[in-house]
Amino acid sequence: MQLGEFEERLSYLVDLGRLVGRIRVDHAPRGLGKTSLLRQYQRRARERGAQTIWVTAGEEGVGLIAQIAAEIERESATWRSGTRTALSRHLESLTLRAGIPQIVGVEAKLKPDKAATAGGYRELEAVLRLAASSDDHTGLVILIDEIQAADPAGLLTLAYAWQHLQSEGTDVPAAVFTAGLPNAPEKISSAVTFSERFAYRPLLLLGREAEEVAISAPARHLGVVWEDDALAAAFELAAGYPYAVQLIADATWTAAGHPDPGGRITLDHVTVGRHAMKADLDALFRAPWGNATAGERELMTAMASLGDEPVQRAEVARVLGVSSESLSMPRARLIDKGLIQSGSRGKIEFTIPGFAAFIRDLDG
Structure with a gap:
């Protein structure tokens, strides 16, 4: 399903020269092939002549906008001189407006509180317009892995820039496809109040x-x-x-x-x-078990003792002899780590099949 939807949007971008209006977010637990899917998107976009920009969000000390700018700088080094010269000017302006001291590969750094407020989204928009419209390719496809790890200011800047393109740049052949953990929608919505601009799609277990x-x-x-x-x-x-x-x-x-x-x-x-x-x-x-805190291990051990299926949060609290509210912090941390996820009606479950059995074997 994901590849079919991607091909439809890629054709819209390449064949019609149009902007793909919503930022795509494929989300799933680790091990379900999110990165492989994103690489498939990249390969197919390249086959259609599009310029792809790959970013893995969350690198320490490096903001999302700095990463995107650095990769565009790197990829554009062989583009035609006219586009390259204009793009360089806007990249330089982006570094000043968004608080990036310099663009030197992935070592560029973003001051996380300045991107959107300093007008960086307008400069990012200008960079995206130029990069997408170069005669060197059929359009621009930005691919962001581990989107849940992106800095909030970077997400906001990207969202503002894309919002302006949606209203003023529908003829810009560009798209953004991302992948992240199940908490990616929550992370994005906490940074971007208008997160309906993002299209969230869960990756499911194989049939x-x-x-x-x-x-x-x-x-x-x-x-x-x-x-x-x-x-x-x-x-x-x-x-x-x-x-x-x-x-x-x-x-x-x-x-x-x-x-x-x-x-x-x-x-x-x-x-x-x-x-x-x-x-x-x-x-x-x-x-992940070794990197978990004592409180996180206690919560997971209680979950595992109740079986392999989703369990009620209140039942886990009963096993531990604590209040359900006291589980909030370790539960939130485990969700951020991609080890558990919230289900319906107060239930929680492990994201990786077999993890509960592994924990029970440790106790045995």
Whole structure:
């Protein structure tokens, strides 16, 4: 669905030379392929002749606008002289208005309280207009990973600039596509009061058909067949989590001895492969568990003791013998870290399948 919507917007940008009016935000827990999806967007945009600007938000001491400006500066080094000269003037003005001391690659720094208030959004708008309209490409596509980590002033500046383009620059062939954790909409709305200008789209766990394609199609391409019971076992183990799908497919292929054409993947191979998969998942879980505070671990341990499904916040508080309100701070920190997320009707849940079982194994 995401790629189909992206292609539609890319055609609007490239074929009609129009602005994609809303900033896209694909959000999901870690391991669901957000960065890979954003790289797909980048590859397809480049294939259509668009100039892409890639930024990973949240670099220490570097604001979002500084990162965007630095990447445009770097990418434009080979553009035609006319556009390049005008763009350089506006980039220099942006550094002054938005509080960026200088543009030197990604080392440029943004004073986080000055971007929008100092008129930096108008200078950013001018930079985007020039960068998008250069004859060197068919348009401009900005891609921002880890959008939830962007500084509030940078988000506000980008939003103001895009709002002005929506009203005054619909003929500017530009778009912004971003990816972030489930709390990205909350982070953006806390910085930008008119966050309806952003289009939020959740990435979901893989359905059975997508899992089957991911697991068995590469094998079929090599003349190898997965037996039905082996596939069913792999589906159950992966639970639709893309990283787990990758792990069980790879571990099972190795357990089968990297079969030649005509080979078959059996349930026994999956049974052996699950041990390697568990070791890799445990390694994935160990780092965030080790970096959690004592209070965060207590909350997660209580959640895990109640099973793998979403649990009522009040029930977690009962297990811990505390008030539900006292969970607010560790809960908020775990949401910011992408380890849990809020569900419906006061429920909370782990974002990564298997994490609850990992915690129970630690207690065991």
